[in-house]
Structures are given as C-alpha cells and as structure tokens.
Amino acid sequence: MANNEEKRNRKEALHRWKSEQRAAARAKLPLPDAHMRAMFDMLDRDFPRQGCDHTLRLTRAWLIQHELPVETVVVWLNDHGGYCDCEALANAEQAWRDAIHDVDWE
Secondary structure: OOOHHHHHHHHHHHHHHHHHHHHHHHHOOOOOHHHHHHHHHHHHHHHHHHOOOOOOHHHHHHHHHOOOOHHHHHHHHHHOOOOOHHHHHHHHHHHHHHHHOOOOOO
C-alpha cells in the first residue's frame, strides 16, 4: 500500500503531465483565444438557425469575413473531429476548451 507521500507525488506528477498536455495543445491552436472564442460563439448562434449541410460552410465564411487563415483552422478542426459545423461545435470546441483551461472540467 502506497504511503501518503507516494500518493502525493503521483498526484503531483499527474497534474504536471496534464498541464504539459494542455500547454502543448494551446501551442497548436490555430488562432488566438479571442478569435477561437468568437468563432465558436458564432457557431453557437448561427448553427441552430441555419443547420448543418455536412460542411464547414459557416466556419469558412466567418474565417474569410475576418481575414483569418481558413485552411490552418480547417486542418485543426479536422484533427479534432470537426469535419462540419455541427462537429466543430460538438468535438473541436471541447478540444479548444480543454486546451485553454488549467483546471479539469467537471
């Protein structure tokens, strides 16, 4: 049975590992946090009204409108399960949230 010091050391090591993982994920984000937030806010607002056509139509239009790097963002979204606007909301938004928060989500 592990003693308290061993348990604490394992817990601290796990916390360090999670922090390192989040830092690595943050470094790979394709846009600054404010732009990522604005993009997902737009999808939260516009997607329910316009629905999903199984493309990133809304996302691409928003990126072009704001003169942001479309293909860089699309690659990141695809890497995180966001192959269309609804999947961007369901999958990629959570990956972004996980990357930017230093606390575990409950």
